[in-house]
Amino acid sequence: MGEEEGLHQTPFLDTMFVRGLKRKCFDGEEDIEGTLAGIKAIPSYNLQRQSLLDMSLVKLQLCHMLVEPNLCRSVLIANTVRQIQEEMTQDGTWQMINTQSTGQASLDRLVSTDILCRSSRDHQAEGKHGPAYGTFNKDFESDQAQDNSETMSTASAVQTPRNLQSNVWEMESPQENKGNFQKSLDQIFETLENKSPNTVEDLFSEVDNSYYDLDTMLTGMMSNTKMGHCDSLETFPSPTNTASNSNCKSDLNDLDHIVEILVES
Amino acid sequence: MEGENICEVDSGDGLGADIISTVEFNHTGELLATGDKGGRVVIFQREPESKNEPYNQGEYNVYSTFQSHEPEFDYLKSLEIEEKINKIKWLPQQNAAHSLLSTNDKTIKLWKITERDKRPEGYNLKDEEGKLKDLSTVTSLQVPVLKPMDLMVEVTPRRIFANGHTYHVNSISVNSDCETYMSADDLRINLWHLAITDRSFNIVDIKPANMEDLTEVITASEFHPHHCNLFVYSSSKGSLRLCDMRASALCDKHSKLYEEPEDPSNRSFFSEIISSVSDVKFSHSGRYMLTRDYLTVKVWDLNMETKPVETYQVHDYLRSKLCSLYENDCIFDKFECAWNGSDSVIMTGAYNNFFRMFDRNTKRDVTLEASRESSKPRAILKPRRVCVGGKRRKDDISVDSLDFTKKILHTAWHPTENIIAIAATNNLYIFQDKVNSEMH
Numbered sequence A: 001m002g003e004e005e006g007l008h009q010t011p012f013l014d015t016m017f018v019r020g021l022k023r024k025c026f027d028g029e030e031d032i033e034g035t036l037a038g039i040k041a042i043p044s045y046n047l048q049r050q051s052l053l054d055m056s057l058v059k060l061q062l063c064h065m066l067v068e069p070n071l072c073r074s075v076l077i078a079n080t081v082r083q084i085q086e087e088m089t090q091d092g093t094w095q096m097i098n099t100q101s102t103g104q105a106s107l108d109r110l111v112s113t114d115i116l117c118r119s120s121r122d123h124q125a126e127g128k129h130g131p132a133y134g135t136f137n138k139d140f141e142s143d144q145a146q147d148n149s150e151t152m153s154t155a156s157a158v159q160t161p162r163n164l165q166s167n168v169w170e171m172e173s174p175q176e177n178k179g180n181f182q183k184s185l186d187q188i189f190e191t192l193e194n195k196s197p198n199t200v201e202d203l204f205s206e207v208d209n210s211y212y213d214l215d216t217m218l219t220g221m222m223s224n225t226k227m228g229h230c231d232s233l234e235t236f237p238s239p240t241n242t243a244s245n246s247n248c249k250s251d252l253n254d255l256d257h258i259v260e261i262l263v264e265s
Numbered sequence B: 001m002e003g004e005n006i007c008e009v010d011s012g013d014g015l016g017a018d019i020i021s022t023v024e025f026n027h028t029g030e031l032l033a034t035g036d037k038g039g040r041v042v043i044f045q046r047e048p049e050s051k052n053e054p055y056n057q058g059e060y061n062v063y064s065t066f067q068s069h070e071p072e073f074d075y076l077k078s079l080e081i082e083e084k085i086n087k088i089k090w091l092p093q094q095n096a097a098h099s100l101l102s103t104n105d106k107t108i109k110l111w112k113i114t115e116r117d118k119r120p121e122g123y124n125l126k127d128e129e130g131k132l133k134d135l136s137t138v139t140s141l142q143v144p145v146l147k148p149m150d151l152m153v154e155v156t157p158r159r160i161f162a163n164g165h166t167y168h169v170n171s172i173s174v175n176s177d178c179e180t181y182m183s184a185d186d187l188r189i190n191l192w193h194l195a196i197t198d199r200s201f202n203i204v205d206i207k208p209a210n211m212e213d214l215t216e217v218i219t220a221s222e223f224h225p226h227h228c229n230l231f232v233y234s235s236s237k238g239s240l241r242l243c244d245m246r247a248s249a250l251c252d253k254h255s256k257l258y259e260e261p262e263d264p265s266n267r268s269f270f271s272e273i274i275s276s277v278s279d280v281k282f283s284h285s286g287r288y289m290l291t292r293d294y295l296t297v298k299v300w301d302l303n304m305e306t307k308p309v310e311t312y313q314v315h316d317y318l319r320s321k322l323c324s325l326y327e328n329d330c331i332f333d334k335f336e337c338a339w340n341g342s343d344s345v346i347m348t349g350a351y352n353n354f355f356r357m358f359d360r361n362t363k364r365d366v367t368l369e370a371s372r373e374s375s376k377p378r379a380i381l382k383p384r385r386v387c388v389g390g391k392r393r394k395d396d397i398s399v400d401s402l403d404f405t406k407k408i409l410h411t412a413w414h415p416t417e418n419i420i421a422i423a424a425t426n427n428l429y430i431f432q433d434k435v436n437s438e439m440h
Helices: A011-017 A028-037 A045-061 A071-091 A101-117 A134-143 A148-158 A166-170 A174-194 A197-206 A211-222 A229-234 A239-244 A248-264 B271-275 B316-327
Strands: B004-010 B020-025 B031-036 B040-046 B060-067 B072-074 B079-081 B087-090 B098-103 B108-121 B145-161 B171-174 B180-184 B188-193 B201-205 B218-223 B230-235 B240-244 B256-258 B279-282 B288-292 B296-301 B310-313 B337-339 B345-349 B354-359 B365-369 B410-413 B419-424 B427-432
Touching (some): B020 B410, B031 B087, B060 B145, B279 B337, B288 B337, B296 B345, B345 B410
Parallel strands (some): B171 B218
Antiparallel strands (some): B020 B031, B108 B145, B337 B345
């Protein structure tokens, strides 16, 4: 993040978020049309909130550096996202995800977030362990009428601008992989605490050293990720943003998953 | 409050490894230790005051420099372990040697600092360079005598406390019993005995069974200065927990919980983030605690859990800029705070190389700047002001002109005198209150 940018990028957002004033929730489309009239008009609260949500998700995605991410920062960002989720739930600003194109676009974001925030260790260890984990899976299954893998392979076609590696999409059951991942990490943490070298040896057999794959994915991802969301609001928001409100729920269902990923990693 | 600069030490070319990451006076104030991002520790020693040169009184000069931690690689997680020194704590001095604990994210080390200022001369069996003498040349015996030599400071690692922490260590604190100390990471606090390195006792564990449920982490912790059974730890949600080790082995249940209810009129998406406590310090008296969150410093009475007894605004003009500060990550900066020796003044850092002092008795506060321009030796510090629009005086700085890359995160106050150490990125400033020093 460019610290040297100082305070100049988000004057509008700052105004909005000063006292946390809750504005009446308007339909997203009307807000856009309203602000279409004047380039200098302050973006709607919903757009502001969405921008904050996007910014937070990007921050979580960028948590994989060479050094372990700062857990406190990650937890605070995740809590912020959760807060936005709760408010959006109360406002009713998000709709149930259906299988339209916007739904699939939101899936893209959901899954790509998954890819980025998760170490690539487990993506080759398929189907080793059974139990699905995380509310991510429960929410996902409850919202989706159809099969997960089916939806994902459809989404991969939409995903082309994002340059994700194809082997990522070959996962049969991402839930199981995550279950394996979490179990491995729990074992790792317990091992570190108990300092018993024997289990460490066992763990090495499950750890996948395809870190370089993650680098490639990240590189591809970064070229497409919008930085400085606050900046984009000062120029006028493009019509594609109207779909962003309906993306909320997928983002927010994704939240628990993200939280787990980021704190595990 | 006037200040007079004693010395400014520029420890490098600002490439990053020289960024000072912690500052700590020892218990007498004679020594001042700094740790940096490159894993080095630099110790300064105060020159004794000399009547011959009254203007050179009490300058701090470099006493010793050593490499405390090296970068490591965690092969299990494929992650680097930074060598940055997160905290230094001095042990109370028990003999001629000085000892301190230094820690990075994972490993705590105990260092012993000794002086050597004499050496024996006049050996019978070896000559001045240490080579064995030809015995045939030895005609008489002499008793070796100790002769003075140039002072040599030796630093040796005496203990290495490793493998105690899965998460990043954010604080260490030596117990008043001088036998144990604790180290805290994001989720756990361990109790160590200074002489035992292969095991530690876990006294706080807030890791949830399901990591998805994690919403709060430990941000700082400290032992009570007098009661060896009491310690406090702060959280990212703005609460303080005072724990009594006599109550149970695992101190997950606090004895007292200090939490201020949220102000509903100030509520925003950033409320939780700015309430996260970045530092907690007991007063010297042990009666109060000082906490720092993003915009304020608060004084808590140990006997009152419902709210702090005093709240001071450090830079409230940032309240309307929180979104920008969230975007550039400044909102996550962890500022420290400090008491003076008599617990009457508290100090903390801010941006633009400003630092703030609050007098608890007079309720007056001052903003000062640590910069090369204003810090010629024996220069008087000029109070600074940040203007928020409205009336603007000459020399005021507007909020939008503040330099957010110049942050004073680490400050320390001499235990008894009005001498403060300010770390500004890779520069160390030491200021002394001139007024007091003139009172004989």
